[in-house]
Amino acid sequence: MNETLARYIPEHAVTPVFELIVANQVHLKIVNERVTRHGDYRKGIGGKHEITVNASLNKYRFLITLIHEISHLVAFEKFGRNIKPHGNEWKYTFQRMMVPFIRPEIFPGQLLPLLARHFRNPSASSDTDATLSLALKQFDAENDKNYVFELPYGSVFRIHNGKIFKKIALRTKRYECLEIKTGKIYLFNPNAEVELIPG
Template sequence: MQEILAKYIPQAAVEPTFELIKTNNVYLKIVNERVTRHGDYRKTPNGQHQITVNANLNKYRFLITLIHEIAHLVAFSKFGRNIKPHGKEWKHSFTMLMLPYIRPEIFPSQLLPLLAIHFKNPRASSDTDAKLSLALKQYDAPNDKNYIFEIPPGGLFRLYNGKIFKRGNKRVKRYECLEVSTGRMYLFNPNAEVEFLHS
């Protein structure tokens, strides 16, 4: 298991992460990319704690995602199954589990202050933290995608599901985008990755 982990997370994180997996009796599955999520946790009918994480994540995002999912397991075990999935119990568990990892042996120095801010009140997805998400993206393999905020106003873009949108104005934090085929308006996070078609 440690050799497998070493392919996906920073070397200095392998030993403590392996211990976390063992201690919490986690069955870890590394799966092909799912566009709607980076990972998930579920308790199987036979009582096994199964965590899946996308194989295509860079090593820093993979580590954050894995700890995020272990935090669900820990929060449910400690506080019961009736808590909110991303409520205060999960936030506390996630922060406590992540603290030992927020150090320069594991994360690049430019990520450390962003992680420190993020873990004061972690969100359901690191993708909704625009600064952290952008910083983590630098470590991804190159792709041909653009962020919503990079699309010019009125520009057309395509989602992974083939739907085409026209970028509108920015509301407080998100962008209004018109689905071309239906005329319906949707809100997008500025750092959502899309395929730019043309202005």
């Protein structure tokens, strides 16, 4: 298991993560990419704790995602199954479990202040923290995608499911985009990855 973990997370995180997996009796599955989520936790048949994480994540996002999912398990065990999945009990648990990993031996220096800020009040997804998400994305493998915030207004782009949109306007923190086929307006996070369609 340590050898497998070492392929997906930073070297100095392997032993403490392995200990968390053993202590919480986690059955970890590393799966092909799912666009809608980085990972998930469920209590399987016979009470087995199953966590899946996308294999395509860079090692820093993989670590954050894995601790995020283990925090669900720990919060449910400690506070009961009736808590909100991303409520205060989970936030408290995620903070406590993540803090020991926010160290320069594990994360690059430029990520440390962003992680410290994010974990004062962690959100359901690190993707909703645009600054942290963009900082993490610089460690992703090269791809031909653009971020919505980079595109000029009026640009036309495609998302993962093939739907085509036109970037219209900025509304507070997100961008209004018109779905070409239906004429409906959707809001996009600035760090959403899209494929620009040349004009």
